[in-house]
Amino acid sequence: MKYLLNLLLFVLFFINSISAQVLEPVKWNVSVDKVSNTEYNLIYTADIESHWHLYSQNLPEGGAIPTEFIYDSLSKTNDFKLIGKAQESKSITKFDKVFQMDLTYFDSEATFTQKIEILNPSITSIEAEISYQACDDKMCIFESELVTFNLPATAPKKQSNIIDPVKWTSEAKKISETEYEIIYTGLIDDHWHFYSQIEGEDMGPIPTAFTFEDSEDYVLLGETSESKTKTVFEQAFQMEVRYFENQAIFKQRFKILNPELKSITAEVFYQACDDEKCLAPTVFEFNTSLDGQAQRTEVIGLDAASQAKSEALNLGVTGWDNYKKEAIAKKSNFTIFFLGFLGGLIALLTPCVFPMIPLTVSFFTKSASDSKKGLANSILYGFFIFLIYVLLSLPFHVLDSLDPEILNNISTNVTLNIIFFVIFIAFAFSFFGYFELTLPHSWSAALDNKANSIGGIIGIFFMAMTLAIVSFSCTGPILGTLLGSSLTSDGGAMQLTAGMSGFGLALALPFTLFAMFPKWLNSLPKSGGWLNTVKVVLGFIEIALALKFLSNADLVKHWGILPREVFIGLWIIIGIGLLLYLLGKIKFPHDGPFKKISFSKGAFIFLVAAFVVYLIPGLTNTKYANLKLLSGFPPPLPYSLYEKDSECPLGLNCYKDLEAGIAAAKEQNKPIMLDFTGYACVNCRKMEEQVWSQDKIYQILNDNYIIISLYVDDRKELPEAEQFKYIKANGLVKKIKTIGDQWATLQTVNFQNNSQPFYVLLNHDMELLNHTTAYTPNEDEYLEWLKNGLENFKK
Template identity: 60%
Template structure:
């Protein structure tokens, strides 16, 4: 059972899709970018128009260059009222020269700007008298969790009057504007019954527990396990008195814990220089490939084909210092000697911890929690067995089972290596590790592990063939059952979404099979509010408003990883009317439906496209402009549950949908 537990949890150890904070907010109108414009004169006829964007921390403004990917950020674009008789543009609008950087939302290397971006357009003035230049900037911004609907900023630049005016000047709010704005306003009932709040769940405890489990696994390796009775006996019998021996053993355990915790300190220094540096370092293609190669090396080391060890001079020097110095400092060097000597077994596990922490959102602090858990698990046995030396009699004797544990870890490392290669493949769109190919490799690794545990294949350090123990047989059965669980993932059926491995394989859309993209998962999704409302009233079903976007990655993740879960899928298909409103749809509205809208900050926005309309609809009714954003209503527009945002936990999301259904039943009885 201890092997089974360790293997099962260790398989989820390296999830690079760490849980994103679950943010449910109905009062979050974000406006993270402000624009300024000015101009400067080079000579009598050449001018530079300068547009400066100031962004709040954590937000990205994207390049004018379109990213070549299926789901891409909306590029920034500039349009000018060029007139050959008054002025002409010289070249393209110049943007800051920056290298592509890994974008956490789109999971690809993309050119984007942080904090500040300055764009310059050179023009040649032909007739400066009464010359007014209008420039419209179409853009969208994202942070590490969400993107906002695209916006348009307008500047009117008067060279003759030396004046720059921001906004859509000369626009008046007509009766038509007021009427069309009012038509977007829903009479939502029951909103006061739901408290709107932000909720977040820290992953620090989870990574600490996973680190602790990693430490327990390391204890069961040939490099560490035999050291427990030897070291404890040294402290309990070698000291002048039992009290001093116990104190030294406890100090020894504390120093082991402290050493592993101290290993995370350099990453805090990097994090303090630039909070994004760990994510930028760990999520680029080159580093993911390096991790892939390292994990392959770790796997073959665990298989016994070679040993990865630190220079023996290091451990010898530490051992000499421990012997010669004595006292508290000597105990510290003994702990350091253990850390160095056991590296061939603990190194691969520490590498897993390092890779898993740095490729998630927790950064250096998350790494410290993981290393602390790892060190604590290694340290506890030395302190506990020193306090209760009779427990040593219950320890199993060292033997071939230790090598079995090591080889088993080798298969786990081999499988995890392909997660890093998959990350690189997804970023670069090589198409090497489509979802089914990735799962096929894991199936082969699982079959290899089962074959080893059942005695069909052997490795260099295996002893003579013996009867298979119950523990080894149990883990072998578990490995085979795990392979059976993976097999449906190779099919193009509703069973291909493997719930327990969410976040490990490539997403479901990254498949060797062609997928229907007209609506998420083939669901019936209305793209127009009125059509959806009529359907809901005819069928007597509640509504789920799905505020989404074509360029919204987290929207796709929800659709492919959460909506695809059988319970969620069946509930959406059978019990709700789905209305998907795309806030970045650039199809123009009929002229009769275009209007001017007064934003919450008092500025005026021209509603010209379908996306403009639905983004404004979301802002008006829910004071929120981020996606994905989900709202449950009944046909009479009663709010059935508090609105939800990105919710990667399918069970939580399904419970939210069920809450809406129960609320509708309650209202129907009144």
């Protein structure tokens, strides 16, 4: 057998010697990914021809030759050192009849990533040799190839929060005199992925899409093909999805009609996600040369106007070393936890949940063989109820977008806000009793059956699941409110988890406590018409909240259908409707006979009436129109039916055009305050209506600063002549089509931040006058920040 194997290897070597001049089944590309100031990932990408395969680094002795990466400079210098062994992309392991052993190899493509640490700061490149064996069904070849990694320049001092997990390359292959195939390769960072082109569900992930310019110079031959994807069930979308990890390869064939054509332009639209979050969809533009030159994350041949406008976005801000970069503390989640807890308490008073307290407690106390076991089971039951609601929030962490190019993606997305508006209106009419939102009866029946048939801890868990499903028709609208408000806030998924935790805790506590102390059940009020009253009140609240989402869409698109006074007027009408219902003047389908008003109901009527009266000044054009307690809910003060002297908050003099604002600052010799804001930004409204409205702060802003308010979510398109393509430092292209695109990009380019509100104080030479700041509800702190910037300007 040994001699036979040697003879076989000799034959393979002989075949290789006569074929090496023409066979090149593996093509290598290399790139560098900077991990830190001293650590880099060296990335080797192999494009493997059909029917060929490349072997792994990790093979048993006596078989095929493994792939190996050799760094000659390691033995000669101390410029860098390897950290561990090169990591491989997903491979295939099968029994090889030739070598009579299991061998690991790659089909179509392979990626190897070697992490290194730089020891010599002056090193600019690293050379390596790739030694590998590739085989098909008939022959094998043995090759070595020298490659060079050019290390990127040292990063600037300012740290960036911008995430860019996909690096793109493209290369054209000539098939015949008139046909070409272009290969588009996406190299994906560890733990990240993006989706297949054939994700077809409306509510699923955003599929990758390639678009090509309409041209008379070529025609497309077939569809864009893609490499193998991974199919998994994603909780976030409740469906199976297909996505790429490590590397994605797309191929498109072209028939060339114009022999003079030098390159082909294409765009790829994709969304990258990791286990915790998704970036907003990104567009990358290719301009692939037909002469075989590979394009590596760079854009070729953009027009001079785009180049100039891209450069103009960089303000050249200086003075970073004079001030500590502010560490913006994340907002506490305690408030939304408390609101979730309050929502859970409200859910207890609904007809779906309240009657289940005595039923489930009775079940657990009777099923326990002794009091200690009954106590333990009731505690475990309460814990499972809490856990179920916490787990419901976890899938939404993948939706917590941090893409700096499309800010406030959820809160300013018109379609999503309209969907929330419609859902909340449906919830409201469900609460009014016109129809009932329920999950399929088979779900609750199946779970109830499992709870009775499966003993121990698993049975208790299914009882908790039964409660969650049976009570859905009442808890669903409350959870929908929590979901909508949390995902449109700055805290995103973390605030949603906090809110769901509070909701689950409030729902679980009574079941646990009444199981511990069954006699308390006698003190519970009996089910009756009061439960339906609670549902109807919640219906009125749902309609009020629905208007907030419609207002978000209206603000962003400038429809003008919900100005501030119309919004407040509708809330007043809703409040009056609620008062009439509580007083028995209007009724809904499931209401019983009107009963005498109790003390608690009378107190609630008084609170509703007081709230309606509080809203009335909001309809006027006076200083009392600023309803500070509701800052962030109604549209901003300038978005009004009344003619305003200024379109700026509180009637301040501000500019919405950067160049005009800078020119005014120079003319009046005043410092500049850049105000990065958004129409749908709740904290921006709170700052304007609660902090800026204070006399001392208002005076210093009005008299001593030029405010330039830049709305990053403004969807109004720029004039066609002013639209351009922005080239980022990594070579990606962002199309600047709207006013919001322009200001959002300017913020990330100059300040490496994409949150709002965000405030910057500058002099006329674009030098910082103080550290940047964000949401600052403390009036004294914000005033001191403004005063300090003014003093530095005068110096």
